[in-house]
Amino acid sequence: MRTDTTFKRAFNDMIDIIRTLDLGEELPSENALRAQLGVSRTTVRKVLAGMSARGIIISEAHRRIIGEQPRQIERYPKEETLAISEQVETSFMEWMLRGDACPGTEINEAELARKFGVATTIVREFLNRFQKYGLIEKRQNAxxxxxxxTASFALELFEIREMFEMRSARLFAALPDGSPVWKQIQAMRAAHLELLADIDARFQDFSELDSRFHRLITAVAPNRFIESFQDVITMVFHYHYQWNKRDERARNEVAIREHLALIEALESRNIASIDRACRLHLTSARETLLRSIA
Amino acid sequence: MRTDTTFKRAFNDMIDIIRTLDLGEELPSENALRAQLGVSRTTVRKVLAGMSARGIIISEAHRRIIGEQPRQIERYPKEETLAISEQVETSFMEWMLRGDACPGTEINEAELARKFGVATTIVREFLNRFQKYGLIEKRQNAxxxxxxxTASFALELFEIREMFEMRSARLFAALPDGSPVWKQIQAMRAAHLELLADIDARFQDFSELDSRFHRLITAVAPNRFIESFQDVITMVFHYHYQWNKRDERARNEVAIREHLALIEALESRNIASIDRACRLHLTSARETLLRSIA
DNA sequence: CATATGTTTCTTATGTATAAAAAACGAGGG
DNA sequence: CCCTCGTTTTTTATACATAAGAAACATATG
Known part of the structure; x- marks a missing residue:
């Protein structure tokens, strides 16, 4: 019943590990592989068995050596490495953002399960988790x-985001000179400049950098509720812009420049300029989002 | 498989409705009852059938009249009116707050299901929903x-709470004189004074009033994320103090006075006094919580 | 024909089943 | 003994089943 996506993902990762080894070389221990692959030893052994069956690994008494290099073909396709719950997430987002789901639409667990081709249990579980994003609401026994x-979703989102980011930026600026974050923020600036230099080709890399930047600022004074709210933001940007590519390059370039301005403000330690830079960035992000919703 | 808690709750509520009617009087239509009881007509009919079987209602051709007044005995006990998911919530809270669950404890779905005597599915569903309170965290495939x-939970909670409540209080004070909220806040003050006058007997009623007060202030500028955060606060106070009765009367009396001060500040429309009153209340609430955790 | 009741169909809440994955247990070897 | 590997037990992810409840449809009655 359970899918073997963990195995398949581990199998693919194992191919990459074997690529770094030479023919005839002995493999690391199961335990070492377990740690590298981030799965249980049970799964490691299943992967090893699969590779043995394919002749990639030769198992002798108490030792395992590389028999032949695996070919690209032997990788499992990406889809098969995604847990059903992850597939449901993607399906639902697509249904929500590109489908004709207008505000007020009733969501039917059974119908979604049929549409996505999965069990109702898993749709239900997804919806329960998804609830925290504030886009759906449960009604008793229905x-x-x-x-x-909607626009009000975006506005409410950004109202909170502004409070949280201003708070974090201020706390960030209050850190002592010796703090390692100042190095990290330097690295962040470098990453931004690099991306900016090659913006035409790499503008799609911004989304991940954006998330890392905001998380770095937040991380200096950890608060689980703020971190959890960042998930909401990440979700919104990840999925919404995945289906809304309009002006993506320009949008991202603007955001990068705003980040750079904020970095500069942070380094100046001047609360007023930090507030200004922060607010400027958020206002422009909000306007962009609102424009793409309308 | 599904429990009939909805029916039992509706049955109990129906007893109260019948109490307001006279012997031999005709009952409202199924549809009217449906609206009053807040359930589907299917359930209403089941309740009516149950009452007929007991002789409380006499069904003649196309009309139903009261046969005899139901007795208190015939009510279903409270426990049987709670959905399994609600029972799981209570069980879990008890396990968490009074049991020996120390920070870092691993939570085992299967074990909890056995302990609570329910299916794993429902424990899983509960944990997924409960995740948003920031007290538990999921680990992949485990x-x-x-x-x-802990204390840091309380501190993080109050950091957010302070931001949100200050924001709402300020927006509240900015409302025009004509706004109906000023009447509501008057009523709130009256309710507080009433409770204060009878504090020795009714101190346990404060928890609900507290929740209503904070929700009233928040409601003037609705934000789904803030509202959702209030659920966290409500949960904390509801359950935590249920198992921590120490100084309850004194605690609540202090809080009531702080609320009254905040009400006065709000009416003064003076931002500085509002901030002061608000912060004072939150600081004292935080200290109380911290003391009870330590 | 509008409203109330009877009937049928569909959905949700909750239990059970099972393969995959993790964890625990156990035995040899350096 | 500590580490590695083989084996057994436990837990999780997911499917499926079904009674309770909601909703839709149909019929009757004033």
Whole structure:
């Protein structure tokens, strides 16, 4: 019943590990592989068995050596490495953002399960987790209501985001000179400049950098509720912009420049300029989002 | 498989409705009852059938009249009116707050299900929903970790709470004189004074009033993320203090006075006094919570 | 024909089943 | 003994089943 996506992902990762080894070389211990692959030893052994069956690994008494280099073909396709719950997430996001789900639409667990081709249990579990994003609401003994990816959603989101980011930026600036974060922020600036230099080709890399930047600022004074809210933001940007590529290059370039301005403000330690830079960035991000919703 | 708690709750509520009617009087239509009881007509009919079987209602051709007044005995006990998912919530809270669950404890779905005497599915569903409270964390393909009801939890909670409440209080004070909220806040003050006058007997009623007060202030500028955060606060106070009765009367009396001060500040429309009153209240609430955790 | 009741169909809440994955246990070898 | 590997037990992810509840449809009655 359970899918073997963990195995398949580990198998693919194992191929990469073997690539770094020479023919005839002995493999690391199961335990070492377990740590490298981030799975249980049970799964490691399954992977090893699979590779043995394919002749990639030759198992002799109490030792395992590389028999032949695996070929690219032997990798499992990406889809098969995603747990059903992850597939449901993608399906749902697509249904929500590109489908005709308008505000107020009733969400039917059974119907979604049929549409996505999965069990109701898993749709239900997903919806329960997804609830925290504030886009759906449960009604007792009935289904869910989709509240809509609307302007008011964006406004409420950014109201909170502003409070949280201003708070973090201020705390950040208050750190002592000796703190290692100042090095990290330097590295961040370098990464931004690099991306900016090659913006035409790499503008799609911004989304990940954006998330890392904001998390770095937040991390100096950890608060689980703020971190959890960042998930909301990440989700919104990840999925929403995945289906809304309009002006993506320009949008990202603007954001990079705003980040650079904020970095400079942080380094100046001047609260007023930090507030200004922070607010400027958030306002522009909000306007961009609002424009793409309308 | 599904429990009939909805029916039992509706049945109990129906007893109260019948109490307001006279012997031989005709009952409202199924549809009217449906609206009053807040359930589906299917459930209403089941309740009516149950009452007919007991002789409380006499069904003649196309009309139903009261046959005899139901007795208190015939009510279903409270426990049977709680959905399994609600029972799981209570069980879990008790396990967490009074049991020996120290920070870092691993939470085992299967074990909890056995302990609570329910299916694993429902424990899993509960944990997924409960995740948003920031007290537990999921680990891929493994169980959950209980992060602990610790001082840092309380501090992080109050950091957010302060931001949110200050924001709401300021927006509240900015409302025009004509706004109906000023009447509501008057009523709130009256409710507080009433409770204060009878504090020795009714101190346990404070918890609900507290929640209502904070929600009233928040409601003037709705934000789904803030509202959702209030659920966290409500949960904390509801359950934590349920198992921590120390100084309850004194604690609540202090809080009531602080609320009254905040009400006065709000009415003064003076931002500085609002901030002061608000912060004072939150500081004292935080200290109280911290003291009870230590 | 509008409203109330009877009937049928669909959905949700909750239990059970099972393969995959993790963890625990155990035995040899350096 | 510590580490590695083989084996057994436990737990999780996911599917499926079904009674309770909601909703839709149908019929009757004033």
């Amino acid at each position: 289904g869910w209501v989709f509240k809509g990816f | 169980g959950w970790v209980f992060k602990g009801f």
